[in-house]
Amino acid sequence: MRVEITLTVNGDPYSVHVEPNRTLLDVLRDDLGLTGTNRGCNQGDCGACTVLVDGKAMNACLVLAPDADGAQITTIEGLATGGRLHPIQQAFIDEGAVQCGYCTPGMIMTAAALLAAHPDPTEEQIRNGIEGNLCRCTGYESIVRAVRAAGRKP
């Protein structure tokens, strides 16, 4: 039986009728067409589907859709403001921290949450902070550099 959920995604309110067995990731990608959030392992290991739920980084593939009722969601599509990239997005470009790009949206959302909590993180904080995000191109060095660079910006 479908249930109605309301959620705010990137500042816009939505009301969606969903089967309870769908996940937040399914809703974002299939119902709202926000395909920037990637489906990787689909079991909470890889972090490719990381979004912010009420400001906290979470794996969208592990959140049941009805459980997201009433939540404020930020996806990669909502990170730029007024046509300007978020500093962490710009830093990924500047540091060449994107290779195949599949992990990038999740990696950036995790980094954005980390920077919100620790505006100038140490290398150790960064490495611990992104421990739930896998990059199969193994481009971790440039990713860590990008997060450091974004942190140093005022």
Added chain:
Amino acid sequence: MRRRWERGKVFRSVLPHFEYVRPRSVKDAIRILARYRGEAALLAGGTDLVVRMKMDRAAPRAIVDIKRLAPLGGPVKPSGRSAIAIPPLTTLAEIASSALLKRRLPVLPATALLMASPQVRNRATVGGNLANAAPSADMAPPLMALGARVRIHTRGGVKTIPLEQFFTGPGETVLGVTGILGTITVPLLPRGARASYQAYTVREAMDLSIASAAVRVQKKAGKVVSACIVLGAVAPTPLRVPEAEEALTGTRGTAGDIDAAAEAASRASMPITDVRATEGYRRDIVRVVVRRALSEVLS
């Protein structure tokens, strides 16, 4: 819709159908669990349940979302003058960042930080970690070593038992089909007591322990007057090892005393061979983690 996954495991990219229920109260939740006679699952953080469903290891007819039940949530706070009350819905991230726990029982935030990943810690709850009763559940050994007690909500009413009596087997607890885990109450460390938890994993993130050990040791006038040693991932349940505690009690806690206790713990462990390690390797690792934990608190 099913597709084949690694090593013959079935992986569902679409979850099986279920009824999603949000109970109005703890009593209501217990009634619903009873009505479904074991075919309903409680949902807190969901980081175990949803994965188990995708792995085809669970297919509940109903999911009972207890996340919004006030008696199971709220902040970590003092309980009287000598204990701290941890609501079962407290997330691992909240355990890790609790100023009260960091000040009074720092082994618990340190343990939470060892677990999973930031994304999972933002959802996974301490109650879920205990109630799912994985032999490797990281929160269990330190809470047991600290002498935690847990409230149990049942059809017959509410009772409080030592966490030590909570686990009955892998994935099994005294909760049975209709019980719900309530507040976890942890006594503060007495004067002269210290605690440590050491887990051995291959990877630092998203990995389960090969073996782990939690210790709480109290010293008076240079001698160990009490010790509690609990092992993880080397028995069907978290395992208290009185043999190792006796080996240490009454000694001065020298390197030799620590070795003797670690040896006793290793002998008392009952590990299995699985994908992570062999039985013999686990026994060796028990010695290592007990030695590390005792060295930390006795240094």
